[in-house]
Amino acid sequence: MTGIYLDHAATTPMLPAVRDVMFSCMTGGFGNASSLHGFGRRAKATIEDARATIAEAIGCSPREIIFTSGGTESDNLALFGAAALAQGKRRIVTTAIEHHAVLHSCAQLERQGFEVRYIPVHKTGQLQWEALERAIDQDTLLVSVMYGNNEVGTLQPIARIAELARQRNILFHVDAVQALGYCDIDLSALPVDLMSFSAHKLGGPQGVGALYCSSRVKLGAQMFGGGQERKRRAGTENVAGIAGFAAAVAQSLQFREQRQQNARLLRQMMQDELARSLPEHAFVVNGHPDEAERLPHILNVSFPGISTETMLMRLDLEGIAAASGSACSSGALETSHVLLAMGLEPEVAGSAIRFSFGDGNTEREIIAAARTVATIFKSLRNKS
Template sequence: MPNPIYLDHNATTPVATEVAAAMCDALRNLYGNPSSGYFLGQAAAMAIADARQAVADLIGGNPEELIFTGCATEANNLALLGLARASADKRHLIISAVEHPAVMAPARYLESQGWGLTVVPVDEYGRVSADAVADAVTPDTTLVSIMLANNEVGTLQPVAEISRLLKGRNVLLHTDAAQAVGKLPVNVEDLGVDLLTVAGHKFQASKGIGALYVREGTPIRNILFGAGHERGLRPGTENVPAIIGLGVAAQLASQRLVLRDDRLCRHRDQLHERLRSAIPGLALNGHPEHRLPNTLNISFPGVTGKALLAAASETVLASVGSACHSDEEGPSGVLGAMGLRARRANGAVRLSTGWETTAEDIELAAHGLIQAWSQLTTN
């Protein structure tokens, strides 16, 4: 049997060949501590600086405003809890109903510590209203945290519009851009955000590396304690190979975005059309236009998503939703927040393409999914 087609790039991506090569070279040759004064340490420090510049270029920020973290979850926790530590008087936070657990959980923690928390609902496409977010602001609001792209249905949030409505109201804006960076153009100035989260393994860097953009002048304090690494906000000796790999992945992503390579969108739509033409009643979940170019969340009629993927497992590797919820029973919280009925939510499958996905892969995957659905609905 050939290897199954991997269509779960929103969960994680294969490490790019160029990234792996750069990381291996760093493991062998850049083993000095970046804080050391001799040449081995300084060589590592220079490589980190180059990577910081590459990631900053990808998101349109300054390298001095970029903090390397161990993952996007850590970056989100630093954003919310770090701002909370720096906020003496204002103690109110606003998030959306479809945030990743890496934002939802620290927000709920702050609520347990006496903070006010407003969770703004989403529409049937999983999108918040910018006006509703702005209307939720009170004189006590410190931060609004709205994801840029949803990890399950791919819906894009109106972050730039929210920023415009918050202007002059002395409220900070954070966006979890883990799913968006590397897949579509992301620019902190265009978005108007004060903080932005990056996840390396979502765009062909390794796991174990992320970053938080913190606009100069943003009041934030560390949540980990130690030495003064990363402007004192993330203590601990830097993970030099992973940081270098993130820099290379950022360069690769920048090149693709400059070329306006539309293969992600093209393959997503090819897959959708093949499935829609063969399966009556197939339903798209998420916004039909304002969504990630690689993400197709669809509900298969008459079956559960888990049963379908199990039946198609020799052909397709995908998921019913976020990898962070893969062991949970019942429909996704994101789909529930969108108001989907139980039967449709239970039939949902998330299919996410990658830069290495081919048109032939799409045809094979579509055939496998159609065959699995037919078998399940005729038995």
């Protein structure tokens, strides 16, 4: 495929080291990790090596890692697994801007009789602290807040929430799917109970992820079958996927700073070039204005007067892949719940485009993409 890929928050190209590890697993080590023979033992050893690599990278014990089929399953396992052992507590607290893997799980838990409180956010996308403090009480089982938002990149005050939750004896789940690979996650210093990860956001394969589950926490299994993953997640493990995930984590640890800097540079370059190529007030940047309070690889921009769908289609015709950020698995775009929760006017929310950068992007691509956006903008404006 040729073109300019600016949708790394949706998925990333697989790293060559990941591909190599997976290829050798699939061709040389095809055993079932539950089998007692040599093939099985080798597969098991591959999984345990991967578990140790990932655990070391995020500062936890290997026993605290549960491999899953990705971020969605990890979020589901965290929420439904905690709810299964609620011991009478009926309240869950989350934010209005979580990924649908959390929000739709919460909606299902509401149907099962739980009360869910959705904390509003400021215009920057950061949660309203006082509202969080007010929302939690002795009936609260779990607080679930994402590390960094997948649409606008805003980071949440995870360490501060973790302290609060621990003081009040409430479980704390963090969806860190977009953060792994860009943020320094050290669970030995962070009192979080559950944390979700996904391999394909950092150069690993699609369809594999992990849930960190602190040894303090008991989780009700959501899949029933074999005794894999210490009876917390039944099913034959995706050995090649897990090995690929660990290879991606190892690389991201080695190159994290470089990757952060590169993404920051590309993001700024895109924003500057848009400003140079477009008339004043033609676009607004959504999210947190402070670099320290956002993920480096996501730039969310609105072009009021031009719908998200129109801009995305025109960009696609020019070979540029960007996104709306909101769920569009049905093919139809909905206005982003994240941008609406941030209080953006419907016209601003309905014209937002998410550009997300990755290792393979070059400065030339970014300049070309920004200029193409400007050309499309001007041609559409001239028509209206």
